[in-house]
Amino acid sequence: MDQSTDQPVISVAGLAKSFDAVNAVGPIDFSIEKGTIVGLLGGNGAGKTTTIAMILGLVLPTAGAIRVLGHDMLRDRHRVLHRINFESPYVDMPMRLTVRQNLTVFAGLYGVGDARGRVAELAESLDLTDFLDRPSGKLSAGQKTRVSLAKALINRPELLLLDEPTASLDPDTADWIRGNLDRYRRDRGATILLASHNMPEVERLCDDVIMMKGGRIVDRGAPKALISRYGRSNLEDVFLDVARGRGHAASLEEASA
Numbered sequence: 001m002d003q004s005t006d007q008p009v010i011s012v013a014g015l016a017k018s019f020d021a022v023n024a025v026g027p028i029d030f031s032i033e034k035g036t037i038v039g040l041l042g043g044n045g046a047g048k049t050t051t052i053a054m055i056l057g058l059v060l061p062t063a064g065a066i067r068v069l070g071h072d073m074l075r076d077r078h079r080v081l082h083r084i085n086f087e088s089p090y091v092d093m094p095m096r097l098t099v100r101q102n103l104t105v106f107a108g109l110y111g112v113g114d115a116r117g118r119v120a121e122l123a124e125s126l127d128l129t130d131f132l133d134r135p136s137g138k139l140s141a142g143q144k145t146r147v148s149l150a151k152a153l154i155n156r157p158e159l160l161l162l163d164e165p166t167a168s169l170d171p172d173t174a175d176w177i178r179g180n181l182d183r184y185r186r187d188r189g190a191t192i193l194l195a196s197h198n199m200p201e202v203e204r205l206c207d208d209v210i211m212m213k214g215g216r217i218v219d220r221g222a223p224k225a226l227i228s229r230y231g232r233s234n235l236e237d238v239f240l241d242v243a244r245g246r247g248h249a250a251s252l253e254e255a256s257a
């Protein structure tokens with residue numbers, strides 16, 4: 001039975017990860033509602049990638065619970081994986097296979113019915129047609145990012161986890177990708193969690209922002225609400241306050257000490 005109705009799409013409680021002496025994440029608690037785009041913000045080493053990797057089941061938590069689409073990810077991830085997908089600049093596709101071959105393999109892995117049709121549809125919507133039959137190892141960084149996004153959308157996921165989805169893209173292509181993500185969310189009621197260092201991107205795209213520092217969640221809110229709470233004019237300045245522990249961020253740190 002599907003237990004996902006009306007439950008948060010992601011819910012984590014007491015989630016923590018240590019790598020030997022390094023406390024990379026946690027403990028953290030948060031949940032994400034269906035149909036929202038949530039940004040995970042934080043400086044280098046704040047724990048964003050580790051958090052996403054734990055939600056995906058790629059990294060085992062040291063402690064805590066993760067529920068995705070109503071299922072316990074640590075026990076039942078096989079019941080959820082076909083309904084989610086991810087994109088990360090750190091994951092390369094087999095270099096010698098063409099873009100079309102790679103996407104077709106992923107379509108097969110996700111059990112997509114009409115693989116040929118789905119690849120053609122994505123090639124059209126993400127503008128991959130010019131290099132669809134080129135080896136994946138011979139693409140520019142921006143072209144690779146678009147192919148990774150096509151791979152992430154291949155199974156029409158209900159939940160999309162993105163690690164820096166517009167890294168290496170020129171401003172025009174990045175803007176166009178953001179438009180695509182927003183449309184995908186609207187058309188399918190999908191939920192998106194994305195880590196990003198691009199503040200204008202987060203301001204434009206995200207309904208809600210989770211701010212991380214040193215593996216912990218230090219604040220959360222809609223971009224506009226955060227900007228007003230910190231008395232700033234944009235999210236970049238909020239980010240700097242959090243990273244440097246000043247202004248409103250300093251009072252939060254004092255309160256939690």
Ligand SMILES: Nc1ncnc2c1ncn2[C@@H]1O[C@H](COP(=O)(O)OP(=O)(O)OP(=O)(O)O)[C@@H](O)[C@H]1O
Nearest residue numbers: 019022023024042043044045046047048049050051
């Ligand atoms: N496999 C690992 N072994 C040891 N330490 C790790 C490992 N993966 C991550 N870490 C450490 O955990 C912390 C969090 O790293 P993580 O990659 O999650 O941060 P991030 O917020 O994604 O950073 P960035 O913005 O630089 O990508 C860092 O201190 C990092 O060095």
